[in-house]
Amino acid sequence: MEFLLEVNTEEMPGSHIKAALEQLALKIEEGLVSENVHVSRLLTYGTCRRLVVTGSFAPEQEDRVEDVTGPPKAVAYDADGKPTAAAIGFAKKHGIELESLVVLKTERGEYAGARKIIKGRPTREILENLIPQAILSLSFPKMMRWGENQLRFSRPIKNILCLCGEKTVNFSVGQVTSCDWTQGHKIFFPEKISPKGLSEYKKSLAGLSVIVDPDQRKKIIRRQIGKKLSPLEAKILPDDELLEKLIYDVESPYVFLGQFPGEYLKLPIEVLSTAMREGQNLFSVIKGKKQLSYFIGVADTPKDAKGLIRQGNERVLRARLEDARFFWQQDLRIRFSRRYDDLDRIVYQEKLGSYHDKTQRLKKICSYLAGKMDAKLKKKQAMEAAELSKIDLLTDMVREFPSLQGRMGGLYAKEEGIPFQVWKAVYEHYQPTSLEDAVPSTVNGAVLSIADKLDSIVGAMGVGVEVSGSKDPFGLRRNAQGICKIIIDKKLDFSLGRLLDKTLKVYGEIFDGSKALIKKQCLDFFRGRLQHIYEHQGYRYDFVNAALAPGIDNIYHTYLRLKALDGLKESAQFEPMILIAKRVNNILKDQPMYRVNSELLYEKQERELHTTFSIIMDNVQAMIARGEFAKAQRMVFRIKSSVNSFFDHVLVMAEDKRLKQNRLALLQSISKLLTQIADYSQIVLD
Amino acid sequence: MSVQELIMSLQRFWADQGCYLAQPYDLEVGAGTMTPDTFFRVLDKRPWKVAYVQPSRRPTDGRFGENPHRVQKHFQYQVIIKPSLADIQDIYLECLSALGISLRDHDLRFDEDNWESPTVGAWGVGWQVLLDGLEITQFTYFQQAGGVDLFPVPVEITYGLERLEMFLEGKEDIYDLKWSEDVSYRDLRFVEEKEFSAYNFDLADINMLRRSFNMNLKEGQRLIDKNALLPAYDVCLKCSHLFNLLDSRGAISVTERVKMIAQIRALVIQIAQKYVAREA
Secondary structure, three states: EEEEEEEEOOOOOHHHHHHHHHHHHHHHHHHHHHOOOEEEEEEEEEEEOOOEEEEOOOOOOEEEEEEEEEEEHHHHHHOHHHHHOHHHHHHHHHHHHHHHHHHEOOOOOEEEEEEEOOOEEEEEEHHHHHHHHHOOOOOOOOEOOOOOOOOEOOOOEEEHHHHHHHOOOOOEEEEEEEEEEOOOOOOOOOEEEOOOOHHHHHHHHOOOOOOOOHHHHHHHHHHHHHHHHHHHHEEEEHHHHHHHHHHHHHHOEEEEEEEOOOHHHOHHHHHHHHHOOOOOOOOEEOOOOOOEEEEEEEEOOOOOOOHHHHHHHHHHHHHHHHHHHHHHHHHHHHHHHHHHHHHOOEEEEOOEEEEEHHHHHHHHHHHHHHHHHOOOOOOOHHHHHHOOOOOHOOOOOHHHHHOOOHHEEEEEEHHOOOOOHHHHHHHOOOOOOOOOOOOOOHHHHHHHHHHHHHHHHHHHHHHHOEEEEEEOOOOHHHHHHHHHHHHHHHHOOOOHHHHHHHHHHOOOOOOOHHHHHHHHHHHHHHHHHHHHHHHHHOOHHHHHHHHHHHOOOOOOHHHHHHHHHHHEEEOOOHHHHHHHHHHHHHHHHHEEEEEEHHHOOOOHHHHHHHHHHHHHHHHHHHHHHHHHHHHHHHHHHHHHHHHHHHHHHHHOOOOOOHHHHHHHHHHHHHHHOOOOOHHHOOOOOO | OOOHHHHHHHHHHHOOOOOEOOOOOOOOOOHHHHHHHHHHEEEOOOOOEEEEEEEEEOOOHHOOOOOOOOEOOOEEEHHHHHOOOOHHHHHHHHHHHEOOOOOOOHHHHEOOOEEEHHHHEEEEEEEEEEEEOOEEEEEEEEEOOOOOEEOOOOHHHEEEHHHHHHHHHHOOOHHHHEOOOOOOOHHHHHHHHHHHHHHHHHOOOHHHHHHHHHHHHHHHOOOHOOOOOOHHHHHEEEEEEEHHHHHHOOOOOOOHHHHHHHHHHHHHHHHHHHHHHHHH
8 A cells, every 4th residue: 555644844944854854754664663573665855844754554464374273182182082161261261163173282281272264464563663663753853843843843833633544643732633645845836736646646746836855856957057067167166065955945946046146256265155145045156177157056946037046145155255255355464473472362171271272282282293294395485374273363354254263364474475384284274074075185284184173172071071871072073084084085194192191291281181181081082983984994804803903003004004903804914814814813812921941842833933023023013013913913814724723732731830831822922913913802703 | 115114013023922011121232132122021920911112332343334234233123922822923023924934935044043142131032034035034032141050031023223224125235224214324424424433433531431331330239228229220231332443442351251241141030030030
């Protein structure tokens, strides 16, 4: 039977809809499966005003077999196999025909009884309970109440259409009772329709200017944008976040092309595109890398016959650009770098001082970190960039558009004639803002970004800020992930521990807790973030644990180790080697550390193993130091046959205590070498 | 349609919806939400429908009369309906049509915008209403005021009168608007904007404002202790405006800002709780 549900609401935020649809479909599917109703083709659609779930369900539950057990077989039947009084009484009590009595085999033995077939309930009846529960169980990032309803939802629910087959599924949610109708586009075609099923629903709504399928709206928007811009041979400045929002904001997508006076093109593209996007949801138009004096908007309308929508948006945009130009000119009146001392007016964090204090710290951390980079970097440049990095917080532009912080500072520094290596570092030092965002393109930018983020993490940990669950008031997770991503993407090879020491030293004696403790907290925090990043990238959790086990002091090396390990999983060596590692580990469990004495190596196989190990050891150490983990791993695995024949011929737990300890010591050195690459014993084998 | 005709149309429309037409409150406030006709009346359980014009002051928005759409004082048209009606959006659309806006020729959007005022411990969920990209209304389902959960839930519709009028007249400069057939916005407001911008940014006496803020803060607590809730709330409004003036004078550091807002909010929350207890 075809099922169709549409929850009609006032305009939900675009960011709420996808997740709500997934939750709703899942609840319905789980609810039906647990009731033994067969479900197929569950699909969702949605707009800011509609959550739609459709599917094909069996018309009723599957029939159920239920056994009713009576007296034991020996009691229920006499010697001739005829039912006794006990059996007759039982049958009567349960309304069972005597002829239907059978012998049931149970765990406790054989019993007289009956096998009843319970007819499945109609699916519609089950849906009458399930659907309102599913709707009420939805959770949204922000929820509200309205009118005199106790229930909470993303926005007020206006109407609920729910059909199973051609009949309405009857229930209520708050003050709304389910029905068999819905309405077309709120402004253009608010008339009611009563569709008989999904295809009619989609078709009728399309006729009333509502496209319910978000993928279809996306295609329409893309196609219309292409059409509007092809005469200009231009494109929109890509902005997936805005596009995703608009796809759900409109039921009837209409793309329009507008213009603004060319004089505003003197403003940087960053400023223009931010002024367009924030508040007005407009796309910038570019040709190559050049911005054109056009914009693209997406309206919720079948048409703009009189061009009023375009004109209105142009008028609003002119005012916003005029504002932006005012801020730009105001900010340029004062020499950017001269405003440095004013930073002491802005508090960074009560216990951590002003942004002036923060910048002073960044200079020192940058100077240290720049010294660690292999390129012939000028520490001076990194320090200069650090000094300029927070000044834009004083500008009118950033006060108006906070999302421009960093980029604005870079642009103002550029206007002042500061060299590329410096202004670019300021420009990109907030990057990456997510795991998907690009890392700084310049080394100076990377250095400044790491310093800025680490200063925030150490400071927050130092003053006792806690990060747990949804609690992360200073965005420390994002900061730590940003640092890891920069190190990995830019292949930066340095000790995190020493950088933490330096940062703690720069902070001086302002924290209550000991530096060692704060450092440990930071390292644990980074370990958690690395785990998150690698699992997010699709690596197996046991591989991640194995690769992190040797330590996270060199973050780039954790990545190289993980890659080496991951590259191994297809090889024939993989399983045997893991097994050996596990075996070595098991035998060493709870043993104190011993030392190898080569004089005590009696058996041929243990002497052989010792020799092989020594040769491998000499070769591998240098590879590990260079970060050549795949190569080191291949080399280490050559020890396999020696270890096997050792285990086959040598008794580790020998009676002679000295021999036993010497053999354990040999295995301990092997284990120690292995765990410099990965803790292979943590790998889970099928 | 001039500003005054716009106001008259809104008054007519919302009176027809059963709203009581209040007069503007006689203290400086940042928004229509802050006046007693909204603040106290959303707290209790009784139905309430009110509409009024409220001059609203935001000292930092002053631009000496030089910016075509930013002013340190503007006019809001505030509507409160409690409990919110199931068809309140439709009524709102009807209202726009009644103002002569042909919605079928425009792009009207309810764009997510959740409102919050830490000073009065209030927040709500709703939208900014965009008409061809211009924000003409803030539409909010109030969830909390004075730290109190609101039930029944009120809906607040706040029109920016100048914005709406700029749309209706197709003007790009606020000062070119017609207040009436003969009087322009410039005639009425230009000098005021210039002088008050100077006052807000340069002339206001910081020490006097600070002393006044602290005195009022004390007075507020004293009045609360005497259960004089309405006067105590007036004093909070004064504190709020004094805070805004100090802010536009650039006299408040970030930490101080947090502290001062918390001080006002602490008073407002006491007032709200006492009021709720009294009305229960």
